[in-house]
Every structure is written in structure tokens, then in C-alpha cells.
Amino acid sequence: MDKRATGRNAEPGLSTRAIHHGYDPAEEHGALTPPIFMTSTYAFESAEEGSELFRGERAGYIYGRTRNPTQALLEARLASLEGGEAGLALASGMGAISAALWTLLSAGDGVVIDRILYGNTFAFFTKGLTRFGVDVRLADFTDPQALAHELAAAGKVKIVYFETPANPNLRVIDIARVASLAKSAGALTIVDNTFATPILQNPLNLGADLVVHSATKYLGGHGDLLGGALVGASALIERIRGTGLRALTGATLSPLNAFLILRGLKTLEVRMERHSRLALQIAEQLERHPLVSRVAYPGLKSFPQYELARRQMRQSGGLIAFELKGGVEAGMAFMNGLKLVTRAVSLGDAETLVQHPASMTHATYSADERKRHGISDNLLRLSVGLENVEDLAADIAQALDGLHAAKGRAG
Numbered sequence: 001m002d003k004r005a006t007g008r009n010a011e012p013g014l015s016t017r018a019i020h021h022g023y024d025p026a027e028e029h030g031a032l033t034p035p036i037f038m039t040s041t042y043a044f045e046s047a048e049e050g051s052e053l054f055r056g057e058r059a060g061y062i063y064g065r066t067r068n069p070t071q072a073l074l075e076a077r078l079a080s081l082e083g084g085e086a087g088l089a090l091a092s093g094m095g096a097i098s099a100a101l102w103t104l105l106s107a108g109d110g111v112v113i114d115r116i117l118y119g120n121t122f123a124f125f126t127k128g129l130t131r132f133g134v135d136v137r138l139a140d141f142t143d144p145q146a147l148a149h150e151l152a153a154a155g156k157v158k159i160v161y162f163e164t165p166a167n168p169n170l171r172v173i174d175i176a177r178v179a180s181l182a183k184s185a186g187a188l189t190i191v192d193n194t195f196a197t198p199i200l201q202n203p204l205n206l207g208a209d210l211v212v213h214s215a216t217k218y219l220g221g222h223g224d225l226l227g228g229a230l231v232g233a234s235a236l237i238e239r240i241r242g243t244g245l246r247a248l249t250g251a252t253l254s255p256l257n258a259f260l261i262l263r264g265l266k267t268l269e270v271r272m273e274r275h276s277r278l279a280l281q282i283a284e285q286l287e288r289h290p291l292v293s294r295v296a297y298p299g300l301k302s303f304p305q306y307e308l309a310r311r312q313m314r315q316s317g318g319l320i321a322f323e324l325k326g327g328v329e330a331g332m333a334f335m336n337g338l339k340l341v342t343r344a345v346s347l348g349d350a351e352t353l354v355q356h357p358a359s360m361t362h363a364t365y366s367a368d369e370r371k372r373h374g375i376s377d378n379l380l381r382l383s384v385g386l387e388n389v390e391d392l393a394a395d396i397a398q399a400l401d402g403l404h405a406a407k408g409r410a411g
């Protein structure tokens, strides 16, 4: 809250910062809503000023690939929410991941990644970076011994990378534990915080060095844009801006999308509270149903890392992973039987979405990799939206009843 004081001694709360941080209407003609700077380039007052800007002798805007005032406000707000020094807005989550890792890694360097990652992040590491001479190693980060072993076995480990809760099966990883192991090995810890958002957990406060977001999801929150973000120490963020964003990816977030994400942030805390409340109700409904064989939701007492999730996260989030008796066939029939819940990948939207990771978001893992890494072919992933929970519950119940009826007919 550098621009407007609250009159309170404590640091303003998350929603207050999400709504006000870094903006004073008095500086923009009293406009309540920050303007969208739709510009690709910036006029220099003189030729000398332009040269000084390029040499870094003067701060200011040069060209829209690397900096824009609407993005700058978003970057400041995200940094404030995550408890980091600086933020960087990018065109997508994959843009953020690739810009960061291409900046930080060179041929011969090592990385250790968790076994469960979003499908394209997994592909970026195992099918992408490996082509450029990076030593990519996998470990199960829920087992600190396995991680310590890989850290010791690899050569120069620069990065330790994971998601928590992980996509798609919601495994929760102890951020402080992993960050301390990585630190002892001289590696940076990068955490994808997309599922939790800064409302539910702040990895930087637990020892991580860089936080990644797909802003396409909860931060935007309305299923109408793609965006990504990084938050960390200023020097690290400026390195990624100058190399990964400017020269290696050009993955620039449009000013209009920066504006839409700023709008999304204003309701992030309210939305995360409702997503979490509804998801718990739906997870309990699924857990009670005789045709459901397994439910993974960090807020359920049956969740293997329930205690860790409670310690690490403020609430349990909006995603549920579950399996039906009757396997893939039953899963597909259930998805096809839904009327209100929408069959779609992505998550964090107002609409409740369901998808089948093995054939959709995680089809980048081979069948053998999915088996070895513990991504069951039967798994369904539900992103609980913001509708009325009675309607969601009724839709899920009727789709499960449809399976019962089909089973009865077959039997």
C-alpha cells in the first residue's frame, strides 16, 4: 500500500491490497479504475533520453514487450499479495515457466522436479529442456529422502521445481522442507502456486525463491483470458524480464489482459472462500457415494496429507480429484451425464469444470509414466466453480444415478 494509507498500524489485509495496492486515483484524473495503457512503444523526450533508458542509466518505459504501466500495477499487486519484492506479468503460465527456466538454466545444469506436474510443464522439462543439455531428474517430493538422494546424485543442481497442491491429483508438498533441502544443495526453489493462489498460501514466506502462476486460472477467475506471473526478489525478476521475457520468449501479457487480471484480483479472496466452501461440500458428497472409490481433497480428513495441508494452507481450494468404481468407462459416462457441470480443461473459473487428466491435461505423460508417477487412468478432476452448491450437488447426483441405472441394466 505505498500509494494510500489505511490509517491502521498493521499491514493492510489481502483483499485491501488486492483492491488498492499501488494505485492512487488522484494520479489518474480521479479515475476509480486504473486505466489500460494500450501502447506498444513510448516517446523519448530527446534522443539522449532514449539512449540513457537503453543503457539503464534512467528508469522509464522503452517498449511494450518488457514493460507497460498496466502490467506494472498488476506486478506490484501480485508481489504484495505473495509477499515478494517484485512481480513479472507474462502471456500465460507456460510463458512464465519457460521465461524463468530459460533464464536460469544452461546446458550442463541440473534440475530436480516433482513427479506430478501439469502435463505441459512436465513436457517442458522432460521433452523440452532435455534437448538443450539440461539434466532433468525426477523425485517424489512427498518423500524428502528421495529428493535428497536426487540432489546428491545430480551434478550442478540449479533448480528444484514443484506444484502444491499438484495438478491433477492434489498431492500436497511441504514447501519449507523442500526449500530447505534445496538451499543446502545450493539450488533455487520454484513453486507453482496456481492451485492455491496467494490467498491460500505464500510459498516465498516458507523459503521458496520464485513463485509461478497461471493467471489464466483463479487470478483472472472468469475463463476469459490467458496470463501468467512470477514473483520473487527484484534482482531475480529483473533478470528474467531482461532475458527470458525480452530475448528468449517475448511472452508479453497484453495490457487489456493485465487490466482484466487486476479486476479479477479484487474478488480473489471472496471467490477462494466460496470455491473452498463449495468444494468441501462436493468432496463430502462424493466420498459418501457408493460408486465413488476414492476422493482426494486437501480439506477431507481422509486426505493423506490433511495435517500438512491444514498447516500450510489457509483454506483447501476449489479442486477435487476422484475415481469411480467402473474405471475409465464409468468416468466418461459420468462426464457425459452431467448437465450443469461443463466438460472442459482449465480451472478456477466461475463455472464448475470437469476433465479426465489421463486423456486430456496429462496426455503428455505416456501410459507408463502415468502409472509410475501415480496418475491413475481412472482419475477425474473437478474444478468447483461459484454456482449454487445445491444445483451442483443435484447435477452430480443425477449423473451418478445414471451410472447406477446403466449398471443395473447391464447387470
Ligand SMILES: Cc1ncc(COP(=O)(O)O)c(C=O)c1O
Pocket: 092, 093, 094, 095, 118, 121, 163, 167, 192, 194, 195, 213, 214, 215, 216, 226, 227, 228, 346
Ligand atoms: C498448475 C498449472 N501451472 C501452469 C499451467 C500453464 O498455464 P497456462 O495454461 O496459462 O499456460 C497450468 C495450466 O493448466 C496449470 O494447471
